[in-house]
Amino acid sequence: MSSPKPIQLILARQLASSLAMPILIVDTDGTLIFYNEPAEVILDQRFDETGEMPADAWSALFAVADEAHNPIAQEDRPTMMALSERKPFSRTVWMRCGHREWLHVSITAFPLIGEGRQFLGAQMIFWEV
Amino acid sequence: MQVTLWGTRGSLATPGPEMARYGGNTSCVGVIGREGTMLVLDAGTGIHPLAATIPESTRRVDILLTHLHMDHIQGLGFFAPLYRPGLEVHIWGPGSATLRLQARLMRYLSPPLFPVSLSELPCVLTFHEISSRDIDIGEFRVRSELVCHPGPTVGYRISAPDKRVLTYLPDHEPALGALRFPSLPREWTSGAMLAAEADLLIHDGQYSAAEYPGHCGWGHSSLNQTLDFGTLTEVKQLVPFHHDPDHTDTDLDRLIAQAIEETKPGYQVTPGIEGTVFEL
Numbered sequence: 001m002s003s004p005k006p007i008q009l010i011l012a013r014q015l016a017s018s019l020a021m022p023i024l025i026v027d028t029d030g031t032l033i034f035y036n037e038p039a040e041v042i043l044d045q046r047f048d049e050t051g052e053m054p055a056d057a058w059s060a061l062f063a064v065a066d067e068a069h070n071p072i073a074q075e076d077r078p079t080m081m082a083l084s085e086r087k088p089f090s091r092t093v094w095m096r097c098g099h100r101e102w103l104h105v106s107i108t109a110f111p112l113i114g115e116g117r118q119f120l121g122a123q124m125i126f127w128e129v
Numbered sequence: 130m131q132v133t134l135w136g137t138r139g140s141l142a143t144p145g146p147e148m149a150r151y152g153g154n155t156s157c158v159g160v161i162g163r164e165g166t167m168l169v170l171d172a173g174t175g176i177h178p179l180a181a182t183i184p185e186s187t188r189r190v191d192i193l194l195t196h197l198h199m200d201h202i203q204g205l206g207f208f209a210p211l212y213r214p215g216l217e218v219h220i221w222g223p224g225s226a227t228l229r230l231q232a233r234l235m236r237y238l239s240p241p242l243f244p245v246s247l248s249e250l251p252c253v254l255t256f257h258e259i260s261s262r263d264i265d266i267g268e269f270r271v272r273s274e275l276v277c278h279p280g281p282t283v284g285y286r287i288s289a290p291d292k293r294v295l296t297y298l299p300d301h302e303p304a305l306g307a308l309r310f311p312s313l314p315r316e317w318t319s320g321a322m323l324a325a326e327a328d329l330l331i332h333d334g335q336y337s338a339a340e341y342p343g344h345c346g347w348g349h350s351s352l353n354q355t356l357d358f359g360t361l362t363e364v365k366q367l368v369p370f371h372h373d374p375d376h377t378d379t380d381l382d383r384l385i386a387q388a389i390e391e392t393k394p395g396y397q398v399t400p401g402i403e404g405t406v407f408e409l
Contacts, residue, residue, distance in 0.1 A: 004315075004322035006261065007275040013317065014306030115226045115260060115281060 008114045009033070012123055022126040025112075028119055030055030030083055042126055044097050055080075062097040069094060082109035082122040092129060104129050130269075130289045130409050132329060133159040136175020137401040139300070139335050139349070139371030140200050147377040152403025154178070155200040156299045156371060158331060162289060166267025169208075170285065170297050171195055175403070176204035183210055191266050193259075193273075194222030195299055196282035197233055205234075206243050214251040221257045221264075221273075223281035231256040259283060277302050277319035278348035286323040293409040296327040296364070299371045304354045305346060311361040324362035328409050331401065332358060334369030337384045338391070352388035359394055367394070370401040 005013075009025065013034045016023040022039035026032050032053045040046050043061055055074075064072045074080060078089040088110035096102045109124040136154030143153040155173030159182075162168075167183070169176060169192045176192075183190065190210055195201060210216050224230045231247070234256075239246045247254065257264075260283060261274045272286040276298060284298040303319040304310035315321035324330050334355040336344055341351035350358070352369055359367040369388075372381055385400050399405070 004274060005317055007277060007319055010317060010319050011277065011306070017308065018306060114275075115224070 005033070006114060006118075006120050008112055008120055012112060016123075024058075024079070024124040025121060026055070026079060026083065026124070027121040028083065030059075030080060032058040033121070039126065042095075042097060042103070044100065062095050065094045065102075067092060067094070078107045078109035079122055079124045082111050082124075086111045086113070086119060130163065130287070130293060130295065131159075131161045132295055132331075132407040132409060133161075133179070134175075134331075134368070134370075134401055134403055134405045135159055135179040136171075136173045136204075137370050137372060137403050138173075138200075139333070139373060141374040142174045142200075142203070143374045147379070150378040150402060151372055151376075151381050151400070154403060155203060156195075157204060158297060160269075160287060160295065162268045163291070164268040166269055167191070168193060168266065168269065168271075168287065171201045171299060172203070172205035172208060173200050174204045174207075177207050180207075180209040185213075187216065189217040189219070189267075191219045191221065193271065193285055193297075194220065194230075195284065195297070196223060196278060196280055197237075198280070198300070199237070201300070202234065202237060206238055206245060211250050211252050211254070216252045217255070218252045219255045219257060219266075221259045221271075223260050223275070223283050224258045225281050229256070230258050272323065274320065274323050276323075277305050279346075282348075284320045284323045286327065289409070294327040294329075295409060296324040296330045296332075298324065298330070298332045300348055301333045302346070302348050302350055303358055304350060310354055311357055315361060318358075318361060321358070321362050324358070324364055326362070327364045329366050329368065329407055330359060330362065330364040331368045331370045333371045334385075334388075334401075335371050335373045338388070340373075352384055353392050356388055356392040356394045356398065359396060359398075360392070364396055366397040366399060366407075368399050368401045368405075372401065 016036040025034045081089040090108040092106045106127040112120040136157035154175035156171040157173045157175030158170040160168040270288045273283040276284045278300045287295045334352040335349035336351045338353045
């Protein structure tokens with residue numbers, strides 16, 4: 001029997017499924033546990049086909065660079081910062097998936113914290129600028 | 130275990146001849162284990178007749194609250210064992226992000242809403258915060274999980290030593306926000322892991338399929354969603370519960386039959402009728 005997702009993550013997924021903004025949800029280990037259809041366009045992957053992906057796997061799907069096009073290490077990306085620091089992070093970056101064009105996007109990531117201060121993971125929103 | 134439905138009505142107690150067969154008392158289910166462990170699931174008005182069946186020799190009662198909406202706690206102050214000196218009463222339920230369970234309950238069980246304060250009760254009263262974890266109560270292993278319903282709300286999965294399982298989800302809207310229901314695997318469906326392959330599932334079925342769209346987000350399920358949830362979770366028997374206070378006996382007979390016809394469950398459906406006893 002696989003373990004149930006906390007209700008907060010279930011509701012976050014339901015909400016993300018009904019929004020037009022690209023949204024990714026990761027668990028406390030950084031495993032990508034859901035991304036919605038608009039995010040599928042950016043990642044060039046379909047969630048139904050990939051399922052959950054470990055942090056190393058999904059982070060390798062795209063390159064991220066600062067506004068001066070200097071690469072941003074995985075641990076300095078907003079989602080990983082939100083996980084490690086357990087507070088919101090927002091940053092405007094360049095990102096490229098595979099050999100596609102670079103996108104100029106604002107990324108906002110925030111931790112998901114339930115009752116009793118239970119740490120559940122983080123949610124990330126892309127916003128093309 | 131023996132499971133007795135003492136109150137099956139949702140939202141509001143509904144006495145009256147047209148409701149007499151399904152019953153008008155609000156949510157309360159009694160569970161008695163083979164070794165004598167006694168659990169009370171929710172404290173709606175059905176807890177009043179249940180109390181009359183508890184022998185004087187009983188030393189401990191555990192009340193498991195799913196949440197603190199009034200129809201699930203209204204009977205608590207009228208639970209006669211609370212007034213027995215020395216009887217151990219354990220109340221389990223969810224706190225909130227800012228208030229503990231006891232403080233939340235005292236909003237109701239204190240003047241002016243209720244004449245007796247919790248601190249005046251002669252029984253030995255203990256409160257236990259619960260959200261998502263496993264606990265052992267007597268012979269039972271009880272798993273709780275937060276589920277989809279407004280405010281902090283849990284469901285319970287009660288396992289007996291003989292591996293028989295009762296799942297109790299009286300207020301539950303797993304279809305909320307789903308584009309299609311059910312379409313996601315169990316681990317992504319509220320309450321589904323609690324109900325997985327249960328011998329008996331007692332589940333919210335407040336609305337008809339036609340009524341649900343007008344009540345989306347209120348925290349309850351349509352009968353069709355309830356029966357589909359039973360299929361997803363592969364339960365052996367399902368009891369539609371928490372009947373809408375506007376539904377008469379005649380309405381419920383018709384609506385449940387209609388839902389069965391439309392969803393064709395591959396398991397037994399037993400309407401939630403007050404006084405029904407299940408032997409698991």
